[in-house]
Amino acid sequence: MPRTNEPGRSVSSRLLDLLFTFQPGESELSLAELARKTGLPHATARRLVLELTKAGALERRPDGRFAVGLRLWRLGTLAPLTESLRTMAQPFMEDLYAALHQHVQLAVLEGDEAVIIERLSGRRALGLVSQVGGRLPLHCSGVGKVLLGHAGPELSDRVLGGELRRYTPRTVTDADALRRELADCRRTGSALVRGELTHEADSIATRIMNGEGRVVASLSVVVRAGSVQPQSILPSVITSGLGISRMLGWRPGIRVREG
Template sequence: MPRTREPGRTVSSRLLDILFAFRPDRPDLSLADLVRATGMPHPTARRLALELVEAGALERGEDRRFTIGLRLWELGTLAPRTESLRARAQPFMEDLHSALHQHVQLAVLEGHEAVIIERFSAPHALGLVSQVGGRLPLHCSGVGKVLLAHGGPELIDKV
């Protein structure tokens, strides 16, 4: 694969840097935000972001801010690790939500974090800081503590 001017950096790795700049707490980014988050030169970030827009991986609003595009979202829904789990858990989550009238979350373990893959929100419950796709530390979140409790001694020692 051809290399970019920065040694050891491929175009693919730079495209991923742009995509990974988006997070649940930063769902829309300006070009300046992308430059800051990736450390890329302005022209490079602009060119790559516009290529991602053209491919449908990003969208650009009238305010010129970038968001994750529908095509990328469609690809994300194909992740086998989460989709079958979500489908199996959904009826139980709905029952819990109906019975308790509280937030119900489903998360998977990734490294030392819980990644939220499904959530039912309760309008009258306390505020919830997580979002689907968001990450929470294991040691200080309810869903993280459940994963930690069932993760075994090795995981507990690492965290």
């Protein structure tokens, strides 16, 4: 449900509502769509959108629709966790891509979903459901299971206690079976997911830890089912994850923590 124009809401909260309306798959929106999605009166939405456009936070496309502006995009790249992760992970991701020519992606936890913050993809790689900035479910994606397995009991209880969407016939939706998988993720630091989110796609994922031993991200390679043996890729993916973890201050003697 969109938020309404209730009294007492600040101008800043309305501006943020407009900005956060933009999502992967909805990167360009008309003024009417912005007003409808936020619940703001058309005149209010128009005034605030024009202010955001003047400031460079939004830009107006030739067809009259609006998109995230360059100044806002540049601000987003300064987020310390994602920027440092992307920078440190890039050489390892490039090596995996050079060796496999498959999708290599880096994701972090946000709320009850995994968010892809970087991806390298070959032209002939399998088509996937999400791009950089997109979100993946935690219960049936490789990066998602790794992040969920290390996020602590509060999040896992909430996710597994809710509705678990079945994306393909192979999606695991039994909470007890998922708890066993998450326990394996914590024990091995990795996850193998076969055709649960996308037909014919296998994901090989591993954890990335910081200097305190907390899992802050997950790295994965996504391949077409049957093109390679996932177990043959797993050592390279784990090694890359450990290399990135070392860049973040982790060392073998540091215990991996949950939450």
